Amino acid sequence: MAPEMSDVELAKSSKVLMVGAGGIGCELLKTLVLSGFEDIEMIDLDTIDVSNLNRQFLFRKRHVGMSKAKVARETVLKFRPDARIVAHHGNVKDSSFDVDFVRTFDVVLNGLDNLEARKHVNRLCLAAEVPLIESGTTGYLGQVTAHVRGRTACFECNPKPVPKSHPICTLRDTPDKPIHCVVYAADLLFPRLFSADPNAKSDLDEEDAVELSAFTRSPGESPESFAVRVYDYVFRTKIERLLAKEEMWADEKRKKPTPLPAFTELVPEGPTAAAHGTDGLNGDGNNSNNTMTSTACKALGLRDAHAAWTDADAARVFVSSFARIVARDESDGNHGTDKFDKDDALAVEFVAATAALRSANYGIERKSLFDAKGMAGNIVHAVATTNAIVGGLIVIEALKVLRQRKAGGDAGGVATPVPCAPCPYRYTFVKQHKSNSRLLEPMEPDPPNKSCVVCGAARVELVCDVESMTLGRLIDEVLKKKLGMNAPEVNAPETILYEQDDGLDDDEIEQYAKNCKSTLANLPAGGVRHNTALRVSDFTQKFEFDLIVTHRPGDEWDDEEDPDGYVLRGDSVSAESNENNAANGENNEENGAVAEDVDDCLIVDDEDEIKAATATAGTKRKRDDDDDDNDGGGRGDAKEIRIE
Numbered sequence: 282m283a284p285e286m287s288d289v290e291l292a293k294s295s296k297v298l299m300v301g302a303g304g305i306g307c308e309l310l311k312t313l314v315l316s317g318f319e320d321i322e323m324i325d326l327d328t329i330d331v332s333n334l335n336r337q338f339l340f341r342k343r344h345v346g347m348s349k350a351k352v353a354r355e356t357v358l359k360f361r362p363d364a365r366i367v368a369h370h371g372n373v374k375d376s377s378f379d380v381d382f383v384r385t386f387d388v389v390l391n392g393l394d395n396l397e398a399r400k401h402v403n404r405l406c407l408a409a410e411v412p413l414i415e416s417g418t419t420g421y422l423g424q425v426t427a428h429v430r431g432r433t434a435c436f437e438c439n440p441k442p443v444p445k446s447h448p449i450c451t452l453r454d455t456p457d458k459p460i461h462c463v464v465y466a467a468d469l470l471f472p473r474l475f476s477a478d479p480n481a482k483s484d485l486d487e488e489d490a491v492e493l494s495a496f497t498r499s500p501g502e503s504p505e506s507f508a509v510r511v512y513d514y515v516f517r518t519k520i521e522r523l524l525a526k527e528e529m530w531a532d533e534k535r536k537k538p539t540p541l542p543a544f545t546e547l548v549p550e551g552p553t554a555a556a557h558g559t560d561g562l563n564g565d566g567n568n569s570n571n572t573m574t575s576t577a578c579k580a581l582g583l584r585d586a587h588a589a590w591t592d593a594d595a596a597r598v599f600v601s602s603f604a605r606i607v608a609r610d611e612s613d614g615n616h617g618t619d620k621f622d623k624d625d626a627l628a629v630e631f632v633a634a635t636a637a638l639r640s641a642n643y644g645i646e647r648k649s650l651f652d653a654k655g656m657a658g659n660i661v662h663a664v665a666t667t668n669a670i671v672g673g674l675i676v677i678e679a680l681k682v683l684r685q686r687k688a689g690g691d692a693g694g695v696a697t698p699v700p701c702a703p704c705p706y707r708y709t710f711v712k713q714h715k716s717n718s719r720l721l722e723p724m725e726p727d728p729p730n731k732s733c734v735v736c737g738a739a740r741v742e743l744v745c746d747v748e749s750m751t752l753g754r755l756i757d758e759v760l761k762k763k764l765g766m767n768a769p770e771v772n773a774p775e776t777i778l779y780e781q782d783d784g785l786d787d788d789e790i791e792q793y794a795k796n797c798k799s800t801l802a803n804l805p806a807g808g809v810r811h812n813t814a815l816r817v818s819d820f821t822q823k824f825e826f827d828l829i830v831t832h833r834p835g836d837e838w839d840d841e842e843d844p845d846g847y848v849l850r851g852d853s854v855s856a857e858s859n860e861n862n863a864a865n866g867e868n869n870e871e872n873g874a875v876a877e878d879v880d881d882c883l884i885v886d887d888e889d890e891i892k893a894a895t896a897t898a899g900t901k902r903k904r905d906d907d908d909d910d911n912d913g914g915g916r917g918d919a920k921e922i923r924i925e
């Protein structure tokens with residue numbers, strides 16, 4: 282028998298695929314090459330942003346705007362010129378990165394930041410029978426997990442927690458936490474004012490004529506006057522209207538809001554001066570729109586992003602940022618396409634100012650611009666050291682699966698894992714260091730879940746009203762969004778209802794488009810009704826399962842319990858039943874944040890949670906509440922808003 286290979290020999294003789302060249306990816310690539318790996322391919326779809334430079338150390342200022350994968354390769358080749366590194370600037374979901382492509386690697390290493398891509402890679406790895414090392418970090422917390430087909434749970438064997446959403450009534454009428462004010466500003470008021478999405482207004486309120494005219498710019502109205510009118514409506518008139526709804530305040534425990542003073546009372550210099558601040562004063566003193574290039578805070582001399590504004594300053598920033606957004610959209614010819622973006626300084630100012638004024642209405646602690654940005658943008662500040670530790674742990678796990686694979690490999694280099702006892706793989710959690718606690722917490726991986734919809738033989742049940750659920754909604758919301766499918770094909774017992782393929786002829790395209798608009802009950806060949814089994818597949822992910830449709834009439838749904846109007850049931854697709862996840866969400870909301878950011882997967886930070894995670898094989902994550910740096914972060918990717 283050949284002597285066992287050293288780690289370096291093992292590394293040298295293995296071919297690895299890295300997905301993601303961001304915070305974790307940069308650390309991982311460096312550790313891979315310094316550990317002896319020489320044959321590496323890397324995929325990343327993104328270009329380098331200035332905000333990456335503080336931790337993605339393979340990139341420099343001169344690289345901003347360039348491909349992450351390509352620059353990472355060039356930088357590493359400078360200190361390891363002999364390595365064979367192939368950089369792909371692209372989306373891992375592209376058809377060129379298919380199962381055959383994945384099969385050419387000995388192991389796949391994920392350094393991704395979103396659940397969709399993670400699920401896709403998991404499915405490719407299962408189909409290609411290539412082990413996957415999965416990872417995630419959030420601030421000081423992180424984890425690395427090994428997934429080997431048939432030996433351990435796959436990445437999707439356990440449900441992922443669903444981002445917690447805020448009841449819309451609370452956001453709209455009775456906020457009592459800073460996060461409610463921020464989410465109101467970013468998810469309700471911002472799209473209502475600046476987006477062309479016709480549905481945006483329905484989230485804000487059941488509109489009446491007063492509301493409609495308050496939010497509509499009159500012909501010829503200046504951006505500043507429009508902004509002031511909205512200010513007076515939102516923070517004054519609207520609150521007065523709410524107070525007039527006596528039944529709402531019958532419960533004495535509910536604190537009544539206070540209308541703010543009218544804008545002109547609060548800001549004596551008036552709207553134009555407030556909106557422009559020092560803009561234009563250096564030139565001809567003419568405050569025209571042309572000079573509105575800077576941000577509201579710069580123009581108003583509000584330099585401290587950590588300071589809480591006075592009501593008057595918040596009102597100034599509100600009007601100034603509002604007017605600038607309107608003017609910018611006008612000059613871009615872009616009106617109506619705006620969506621809140623955490624990297625848009627004006628949008629952040631608008632949200633911070635709105636949240637501060639709303640906090641003043643409701644007597645809630647107000648957050649600074651910096652905090653509001655963190656909350657609205659779901660920013661948990663990355664810690665480079667955590668990424669470095671996670672990069673190292675990925676390499677350690679990779680070496681273990683490679684050793685196992687090589688031990689079972691045949692002469693042609695085709696490797697299959699051999700049974701191993703005790704199992705050498707680990708899930709490792711990086712915790713925030715506290716005295717008496719270990720920084721790294723390893724645990725044995727879970728076995729595969731027989732009821733996993735991806736690697737097991739599970740069926741999924743969709744409970745819905747077949748008279749109102751359309752096939753299009755089923756495809757977009759259920760199959761693509763909830764189940765992470767890329768290109769789903771839906772087969773009814775007698776006919777194909779939907780498929781996506783370049784080779785479709787015009788008749789088919791037309792028929793599928795028609796089907797998408799149809800309710801399930803009205804689909805061809807008798808429709809999809811109670812107890813119909815649909816066969817759903819995705820060729821690009823080599824993934825298929827039976828979807829059993831259970832009809833529940835519309836009038837039997839409770840809006841509060843099931844705001845989506847449908848329920849997806851299956852052992853590995855529904856996280857609602859996982860008590861630990863629920864507990865997790867609560868903890869974090871106390872801190873003003875909703876934790877379940879689907880970006881980074883399983884994060885646990887105390888021993889009980891790790892035990893719970895072992896017991897349930899549950900993937901869950903938690904933002905560290907003790908982390909001051911994280912104060913403003915993490916309301917989750919939760920864009921869904923629950924109707925209360």
Ligand SMILES: Nc1ncnc2c1ncn2[C@@H]1O[C@H](COP(=O)(O)OP(=O)(O)OP(=O)(O)O)[C@@H](O)[C@H]1O
Nearest residue numbers: 301302303304324325326327371372373393394398
């Ligand atoms: N579908 C995908 N295909 C290829 N690469 C992806 C895909 N989804 C995400 N990525 C990459 O994964 C990396 C994740 O890294 P990271 O979490 O550090 O994100 P970032 O965008 O660099 O930083 P931040 O989100 O904090 O601004 C990113 O570089 C991103 O481009």
Ligand SMILES: [Zn+2]
Nearest residue numbers: 435438733736
């Ligand atoms: Zn599985």
